[in-house]
Amino acid sequence: MKTLQWFPGHMAKAVRAMEKSVAVCDGIIYVLDARCPAASYNRTLEKLFGNRPVLYVLNKCDLADGAEKFVKIFKDNGAACVAVNAADSRSKRDIAGAISSLIEERRKKDGERGFKRTFRFLVCGAPNTGKSTLINLIAGNARARTGDKAGVTRGEQWIRLGEWELLDTPGTTPPSFENNRLALHLAYVGSLNDEILDLDDICLSLFEELWVKYPAALSCRYGIEGGSPLEMLDKVCARRGFLLRGNECDYERAERAVIDDFRKGRLGRITLDEQADCAVFGWNK
Ligand SMILES: Nc1nc2c(ncn2[C@@H]2O[C@H](COP(=O)(O)OP(=O)(O)OP(=O)(O)O)[C@@H](O)[C@H]2O)c(=O)[nH]1
Numbered sequence: 001m002k003t004l005q006w007f008p009g010h011m012a013k014a015v016r017a018m019e020k021s022v023a024v025c026d027g028i029i030y031v032l033d034a035r036c037p038a039a040s041y042n043r044t045l046e047k048l049f050g051n052r053p054v055l056y057v058l059n060k061c062d063l064a065d066g067a068e069k070f071v072k073i074f075k076d077n078g079a080a081c082v083a084v085n086a087a088d089s090r091s092k093r094d095i096a097g098a099i100s101s102l103i104e105e106r107r108k109k110d111g112e113r114g115f116k117r118t119f120r121f122l123v124c125g126a127p128n129t130g131k132s133t134l135i136n137l138i139a140g141n142a143r144a145r146t147g148d149k150a151g152v153t154r155g156e157q158w159i160r161l162g163e164w165e166l167l168d169t170p171g172t173t174p175p176s177f178e179n180n181r182l183a184l185h186l187a188y189v190g191s192l193n194d195e196i197l198d199l200d201d202i203c204l205s206l207f208e209e210l211w212v213k214y215p216a217a218l219s220c221r222y223g224i225e226g227g228s229p230l231e232m233l234d235k236v237c238a239r240r241g242f243l244l245r246g247n248e249c250d251y252e253r254a255e256r257a258v259i260d261d262f263r264k265g266r267l268g269r270i271t272l273d274e275q276a277d278c279a280v281f282g283w284n285k
């Protein structure tokens with residue numbers, strides 16, 4: 001398995017732009033993928049934030065298994081955190097409430113002094129975690145462009161919403177990954193550009209990990225009862241009829257189908273990161 005690496009020029013540019021924009025922001029909305037909150041966290045961004053309050057949003061909680069366990073870890077460590085499904089309007093109240101609490105004290109102080117002002121927030125996170133979808137949820141309509149692949153938002157965009165202004169930013173990952181297992185999690189959820197990934201590697205290691213953590217998901221959907229990851233892929237080809245001429249397995253088609261099943265939640269609710277992976281947040285220092 002190759003070490004995953006991906007830090008294209010547009011990401012370096014996005015980080016430089018954020019460095020400037022954060023100066024006018026009152027708070028940070030850090031969007032993480034609830035299936036892999038630690039993997040989708042980029043520690044190198046934290047130094048841009050200064051002492052601005054940060055709200056961690058565990059998004060796509062509809063696809064994750066037990067996002068609330070992670071919310072508890074964040075809160076136990078004094079971090080503001082909320083789990084939401086940005087694609088569902090029912091999450092609007094939760095996210096709006098969490099943002100309000102983040103700046104409540106500032107607002108109260110301003111109120112005592114008799115002024116009312118706009119609060120600005122930087123919305124950041126890894127590609128494809130749902131930053132733009134979250135902004136649209138808060139706005140109540142489609143202001144920011146969204147899409148089911150990494151790198152849809154290419155430049156910064158301010159979205160004005162009454163007394164709030166939210167800055168949508170392009171997704172970024174760290175310049176290098178310290179932990180290849182966590183980098184793989186980002187690849188599985190679609191946070192890395194699929195075009196730079198080796199489909200075989202990604203799918204076979206996804207099988208390996210799911211067989212340990214969620215064997216029933218593989219048995220139910222594909223009838224997998226064990227074996228090597230390659231044998232599991234054979235099973236998918238046979239079961240789903242992904243065959244080429246001469247009855248040879250169409251591995252590429254099977255791999256794409258498996259990854260798509262995982263990403264769309266057809267394998268059930270799955271969380272990849274372990275609670276111990278939260279060490280990346282550096283809370284115990
Ligand atoms: N199931 C589910 N899908 C979601 C959720 N939030 C976003 N999505 C989907 O995830 C995909 C990515 O959403 P975007 O809002 O474009 O993500 P982004 O973080 O802005 O991505 P970049 O701009 O590429 O960094 C879209 O297909 C959304 O519909 C969620 O909570 N649950």
Ligand SMILES: [Mg+2]
Pocket residue numbers: 131132133145146152153168169170171
């Ligand atoms: Mg976006």
